[in-house]
Amino acid sequence: MSPRTRLGLVAFGLAGLAVLLVAACLRLPGFGGDSHPYGDRAVRESLARHTANTIASVNFDQRAFDTLGEMTILFAAVVGCVVLLRQTRDEHRARPRPADVAPPVRRYALIVLPIALVTGLYVIAHGQLSPGGGFQGGVVAATSLHLLYLGADYRALERVRPVGLYEVGDAVSASAYVVTGLAGLIGGTAFLANTLLPYGTFNTLSSGGTVPLLNAAIGMEVACAVVVLLARFLDQAVEIEEESGT
Numbered sequence: 075m076s077p078r079t080r081l082g083l084v085a086f087g088l089a090g091l092a093v094l095l096v097a098a099c100l101r102l103p104g105f106g107g108d109s110h111p112y113g114d115r116a117v118r119e120s121l122a123r124h125t126a127n128t129i130a131s132v133n134f135d136q137r138a139f140d141t142l143g144e145m146t147i148l149f150a151a152v153v154g155c156v157v158l159l160r161q162t163r164d165e166h167r168a169r170p171r172p173a174d175v176a177p178p179v180r181r182y183a184l185i186v187l188p189i190a191l192v193t194g195l196y197v198i199a200h201g202q203l204s205p206g207g208g209f210q211g212g213v214v215a216a217t218s219l220h221l222l223y224l225g226a227d228y229r230a231l232e233r234v235r236p237v238g239l240y241e242v243g244d245a246v247s248a249s250a251y252v253v254t255g256l257a258g259l260i261g262g263t264a265f266l267a268n269t270l271l272p273y274g275t276f277n278t279l280s281s282g283g284t285v286p287l288l289n290a291a292i293g294m295e296v297a298c299a300v301v302v303l304l305a306r307f308l309d310q311a312v313e314i315e316e317e318s319g320t
Contacts, residue, residue: 124273125282130202134288138266141288142251145295149248152299156241159306172227183225190218198293202282208289212296220304228312237305240298247294254287 103110120131133141194215201207222231255266263269266288274281 121276123268123283123285124276125285126203126277127201127205127207129205130207130282130285130289133207134202134285134292135268135283138255138268138288141292142255142266145248145251145292148296148299149244152241152244152302155303155306159310161309169229172229175225175227180225183221187218187221187225190221191215194218194297198290199279201289201293202285203277203279208292208294209296212293213300215293216297216300216304219301223308228308231308235301235305237302240301240305244295244298244302247291247298251288251291251295254284254291258284 116132116136117128119136120126120128123131123135125131125135194211194213194217197206197211197214198208199211201211219235220231222234254270257270258267259265261267261270266284268283268285271283271287273283279286
């Protein structure tokens with residue numbers, strides 16, 4: 075394909091995208107209005123299914139299929155990172171040297187680590203009740219483990235971060251999301267339909283039907299994915315070296 079042909083295809087695609095964006099903007103509700111069709115319906119459906127956090131209802135109930143796509147993108151990114159950053163035959167592992175960490179930094183990191191971990195798990199567990207959820211809580215929980223890298227050294231982080239287990243956890247949690255969706259088909263409804271479990275009492279941990287299950291699956295998947303991603307990049311920066319030693 076010649077450069078001129080490629081440029082023409084790009085221009086055609088951009089023109090089509092511009093037309094779609096203009097058409098979408100022309101049909102937007104009036105700015106500053108006191109109602110929004112989508113927002114009103116989202117809140118109504120959230121309350122009908124006893125989900126206090128409307129955002130969680132949208133992510134894991136009303137548009138749970140979209141969230142499956144987002145999770146798949148993250149899962150594919152992890153798989154690609156593992157494949158591209160794997161240790162090659164012309165590389166070897168060199169044990170990292172003990173780090174010299176200032177005492178204030180060490181104390182701060184070791185104090186904050188359990189607090190950050192509990193906060194991440196709390197955000198995941200209460201995703202259907204309050205702002206936050208699996209995506210946010212998973213990132214917080216995964217990041218908390220890496221405070222060991224700042225407060226101690228890389229060897230301490232490796233002891234609490236068996237990468238193989240987190241890779242399995244990433245795959246299991248992604249599968250759990252899909253299996254929950256398939257359970258709806260088996261039950262005679264639709265894929266990812268929120269009809270499998272009772273909606274429970276509003277504003278409690280057991281409310282929302284399948285929303286807490288899908289939220290927990292996302293939280294585990296995000297946490298494991300972030301740990302694996304950081305592990306691969308840190309391995310390249312700290313342990314893996316070329317045979318020449320450069």
